[in-house]
Amino acid sequence: xxxxxxxxxxxxxxxxxxxxxxxxxxxxxxxxxxxxxxxxxxxxxxxxxxxxxxxxxxxxxxxxxxxxxxxxxxxxxxxxxxxxxxxxxxxxxxxxxxxxxxxxxxxxxxxxxxxxxxxxxxxxxxxxxxxxxxxxxxxxxxxxxxxxxxxxxxxxxxxxxxxxxxxxxxxxxxxxxxxxxxxxxxxxxxxxxxxxxxxxxxxxxxxxxxxxxxxxxxxxxxxxxxxxxxxxxxxxxxxxxxxxxxxxxxxxxxxxxxxxxxxxxxxxxxxxxxxxxxxxxxxxxxxxxxxxxxxxxxxxxxxxxxxxxxxxxxxxxxxxxxxxxxxxxxxxxxxxxxxxxxxxxxxxxxxxxx
Numbered sequence: 234x235x236x237x238x239x240x241x242x243x244x245x246x247x248x249x250x251x252x253x254x255x256x257x258x259x260x261x262x263x264x265x266x267x268x269x270x271x272x273x274x275x276x277x278x279x280x281x282x283x284x285x286x287x288x289x290x291x292x293x294x295x296x297x298x299x300x301x302x303x304x305x306x307x308x309x310x311x312x313x314x315x316x317x318x319x320x321x322x323x324x325x326x327x328x329x330x331x332x333x334x335x336x337x338x339x340x341x342x343x344x345x346x347x348x349x350x351x352x353x354x355x356x357x358x359x360x361x362x363x364x365x366x367x368x369x370x371x372x373x374x375x376x377x378x379x380x381x382x383x384x385x386x387x388x389x390x391x392x393x394x395x396x397x398x399x400x401x402x403x404x405x406x407x408x409x410x411x412x413x414x415x416x417x418x419x420x421x422x423x424x425x426x427x428x429x430x431x432x433x434x435x436x437x438x439x440x441x442x443x444x445x446x447x448x449x450x451x452x453x454x455x456x457x458x459x460x461x462x463x464x465x466x467x468x469x470x471x472x473x474x475x476x477x478x479x480x481x482x483x484x485x486x487x488x489x490x491x492x493x494x495x496x497x498x499x500x501x502x503x504x505x506x507x508x509x510x511x512x513x514x515x516x517x518x519x520x521x522x523x524x525x526x527x528x529x530x531x532x533x534x535x536x537x538x539x540x541x542x543x544x545x546x547x548x549x550x551x552x553x554x555x556x557x558x559x560x561x562x563x564x565x566x567x568x569x570x571x572x573x574x575x576x577x578x579x580x581x582x583x584x585x586x587x
Contacts, residue, residue, distance in 0.1 A: 264377030267365035277517035284518035294539035379508035387431035431501035479540030
């Protein structure tokens with residue numbers, strides 16, 4: 234029998250949850266009390282012996298987080314199941330439809346997935362102590378079912394071997410200058426969740442006529458949000474419209490000629506939450522892993538080795554990177570992205586013909 238796949242749009246269609254952002258409109262009465270990492274929790278987790286983490290975090294970073302957890306809590310193995318956010322979402326849906334419950338903790342680069350899982354009653358309310366004490370309301374679910382494990386930006390960047398600093402673009406508007414014709418690379422919203430989110434925010438704040446003009450610049454169209462920084466580093470294009478900030482950091486800090494640019498109009502903000510499934514086969518290890526993920530120690534790790542941003546106030550910015558607080562960002566709205574995703578893809582294809 235042929236397996237039927239459902240898009241996020243189909244799954245969400247008709248849901249009342251779409252009237253709200255991912256971190257708003259409580260479904261339960263209130264979040265549970267904060268939970269600390271206690272000897273009893275550690276012992277219970279060790280008795281289970283493992284935790285399964287489905288994630289869209291880059292595999293090298295996901296494995297480093299797993300190894301750090303295993304080193305801190307001996308006897309508990311972390312099984313990392315890494316894939317793109319859309320594939321993670323599809324896999325969980327297919328597993329649950331077959332009554333397979335393998336995932337303990339989930340992370341997605343598409344915050345709208347958590348709207349679906351919460352609406353369907355699949356997430357277990359659990360509030361790590363660090364989230365309760367240090368995370369602002371806009372970065373934690375009102376009912377305690379998820380919080381922002383990682384934050385990053387979709388930014389402009391340029392190849393510093395091909396473009397002089399004084400000639401580099403400073404805004405999205407600058408990319409419309411005729412001098413950039415045939416020199417621009419861009420991700421695709423039909424492939425990448427990060428680019429979908431960025432496209433939504435840019436279309437909302439800049440207008441769709443911006444993309445209509447940009448399409449006339451003979452833009453090199455790629456897929457993943459990781460592709461534009463790589464094209465810059467290879468010298469195949471001079472500037473990128475969008476792409477992951479953390480890939481730019483990683484390339485630059487490894488000696489590649491790439492430089493980030495934070496647009497004067499604001500940079501699209503991307504959020505990747507973590508949550509625990511009610512059907513987690515290892516519930517105590519899941520709670521321990523969730524609590525660890527939001528500690529200053531784990532958050533420092535995703536900053537230093539992953540190039541990501543953290544909401545935790547005790548996690549320190551890495552020297553040489555522009556502090557997050559100094560960057561003008563666009564507002565994220567994952568529910569609205571889902572409502573408009575089909576329209577965004579259609580209109581984008583109309584302009585860029587890809």
